[in-house]
Amino acid sequence: MPRSKIVVDTEEPPASGRARLLEATSQVMRAADSLEVPLSDIAAKAGLNAALVRYYFGGKDGLLRALLERDAGASLAELDHLLEMDIRPSKKLRYHLAGLIGTYYNFPYLSRLMIKLLHEGSEEERQRIADRFLKPIARAYEVIVAEGKAIGEFRNIDPKLLYFNVIGTCDHLFSSSVSLKYCYGITEVDDALKRQYIDQVVTIFLKGVLVDGA
Known part of the structure; x- marks a missing residue:
């Protein structure tokens, strides 16, 4: 019976939604040179639903503190x-x-x-x-x-x-x-x-x- 081939996944696991939102916030604020950026822009940059900001951080203030x-x-x-x-x-x-x-x-x-x-x-x-x-x-x-x-x-x-x-x-x-x-x-x-x-x-x-x- 032929041995089954073991496949090793070398790809890094995707970043968590929390980490993606934090990094997206950082990138959007750097690009705009402003703290006043809409959640819709942050969510779009992260490729996530804006509602997840409340889920992970309790709102925009919590996101900024994090x-x-x-x-x-x-x-x-x-x-x-x-x-x-x-x-x-x-x-x-x-x-x-x-x-x-x-x-x-x-x-x-x-x-x-x-x-x-x-x-x-x-x-x-x-x-x-x-x-x-x-x-x-x-x-x-x-x-x-x-x-x-x-x-x-x-x-x-x-x-x-x-x-x-x-x-x-x-x-x-x-x-x-x-x-x-x-x-x-x-x-x-x-x-x-x-x-x-x-x-x-x-x-x-x-x-x-x-x-x-x-």
Whole structure:
């Protein structure tokens, strides 16, 4: 009796409806350069019925909160790893700046999304977002600045203000791409421009943060 042939399926399983809706939301918002995109466009991009947004997320607000978790959660884990590394504080800051700009390059709507959810959420939701996403970054800056001061590498800078310095600078190229278009005729932040921006931001910040001769 001939042996039956074993067929190995090498195709990856299709993404779940939840994952497809999240990725579609990300793609549609990037293409529109706006958070105000209709569910019909998101559903069409995902190839799913718009009613599934309510099924998976409870509505559009839940979808946006889940997208924030998807896009920002991994960066927070990387920040924890960075803090544990046995390297100089200046290198931690350098790597963090590059990583943060890379995150905004991949998800240029991220800062606007967080601000929207903070402004429109309940007091409880605002506190949850702050505890989950904002405070870990603020604490990381406190640690890095304290380490830098302790070894005489950093000037006497305020980590609270550093938070706003860093987030505002790293995000602005991506959240204000319309300015880039109408001031400089640049319609897209490509990889080369991203790398140039990283180099310039890192140079400016380190020259401002490090003591002379460090």
